[in-house]
Amino acid sequence: MNRQQVSDAVDGLGWRLVLGAICTEVAVASLTQAAEAAAVAVQAAGDDGQGHLSVDIRAQRAVLRLQSPTEWAVTKVDIVLAQAISTALTGHGLRLAAGSVQALEIAIDALDIAAVLPFWRAATGYIDEPGPSDVSDALVDPSGRGPTIWFQQMDAPRPQRNRIHLDIDVPHDAAAARIAAAIAAGGTLLSDAAAPAFWVLADPEGNEACICTWQGRD
Structure with missing residues (x-):
């Protein structure tokens, strides 16, 4: 399906x-x-x-x-x-x-995913995500309690940008309200180019978070 x-x-x-x-x-x-x-x-x-x-x-x-x-x-x-x-x-x-159901992901930028992923696997006690996935490299909590950690491929170092950001996955019909609330709380919409799959927002100091849905991914 x-x-x-x-x-x-x-x-x-x-x-x-x-x-x-x-x-x-x-x-x-x-x-x-x-x-x-x-x-x-x-x-x-x-x-x-x-x-x-x-x-x-x-x-x-x-x-x-x-x-x-x-x-x-x-x-x-x-x-x-x-x-x-x-x-x-x-x-x-x-x-x-649906209420407030959501899922939290942690995304880590990496130049060499194969080099850094084993560290995070060992440090967190996580396991490789089984089954099909939108990303090629992800770790999950085997107990099902903690957030997924996935690794975003970087082409070059970006020292001016945070290397870790949060992905907040929400119901597709809750995204607009969540984005509006984040902007009202002082945030900035950096990009909606990938919407409705995700919107990139930043706090007043530039730290990033993505509001994500299932839409636009099939």
Whole structure:
């Protein structure tokens, strides 16, 4: 499935495609209710949910994420699971919404990626990203908790520019508001040449961050 097909399949269910996974959140009144929502989701997913479904339980929300554990991408299995989970949760009177779901990436500029990547792999305890990826060299947290680290090829040294920037992956329909908020907070839009895949922004001192979506990448 391409990204457009994935997004179209889940948008109406309250899920959003973010960085190779589909995510949603369930607003709850307590940690107990969050655990109950997680239990409903796990039961609805059944055996097929093993490895695909992860749930982050907090006092005010349960954040659900679906992704193939072998392909590190959304498959038809994940779409079916999202449909089953949505039906089960709404049947319990719970509402799914994209809310504040997002994923954080750290991008490191490098002249020789092969030389620097092993250091970061060892220092972080990360592993090579398995499966298809938009970038040829990326590291991921094997526990699924930390942000992805990827390496951007440089053609020449750029000492005047920071060598590390953050990529904030958000739902496609949340990007405009996030960009506007960053600009209102003192930021500057440096480039929208690659939009809607990403917009490059900078803080008042020139440190960069990219607001990213799945769009424009197929």
